[in-house]
Amino acid sequence: MKHLPAPVVKILKDKLIRLRDDASNEACIAESRGLQFLDTKDRETLDRVERAEAWREAEIDKVEIALDHATARAADVALQRIADGSYGVCQDCGRAIAWVRLLALPTALRCAACQQAYERSHGQQ
Template structure:
């Protein structure tokens, strides 16, 4: 497999930065003051408010994980480990990295990881 070119790394770094900005923007949106929440009138309103709060917390957790994964990818770029599968040590295909710039495993190792991970 052909290694990533310097221009590939620049493009991927830009993609990671765009992903970070989006995740941080979404995290800022979660910090809406409670005073802006709709007034609760009955059990159905209360349940809906709770459901929306739970969704927002889950989305915030995903955004925080994304920011963490981006930081790890940038660290791997700085150490020269970016694009190398953490399980088999082979190169992660360029197409996979452009589709998922935070990938730490090649597709085969990721499938094996997901198959053997408890859900």
């Protein structure tokens, strides 16, 4: 983390805290929305279209909740890396991750080159 100036680390840390908190809040909102639906809708009174729409919305909420939890976890990992001094160091090659990359994606674990190689080897584009 020596390659990152202290003001940049502060900006990134604040950004990560906001990211974690926003993701956690979004997950809570989506979770409560699902619970409200169960409390306020009598499933027997819904027609097929309404049930299908309700099911679709519930499935979307599940995915959004999972993504929000993953984002919050990634932000926590990055904050721990700041605390232990390993933040901004590529976990694959050990070189510094460009601070402009970290500003754009503060949860990045790899430099751009290693991330590209990782995605190629794991079938992601």
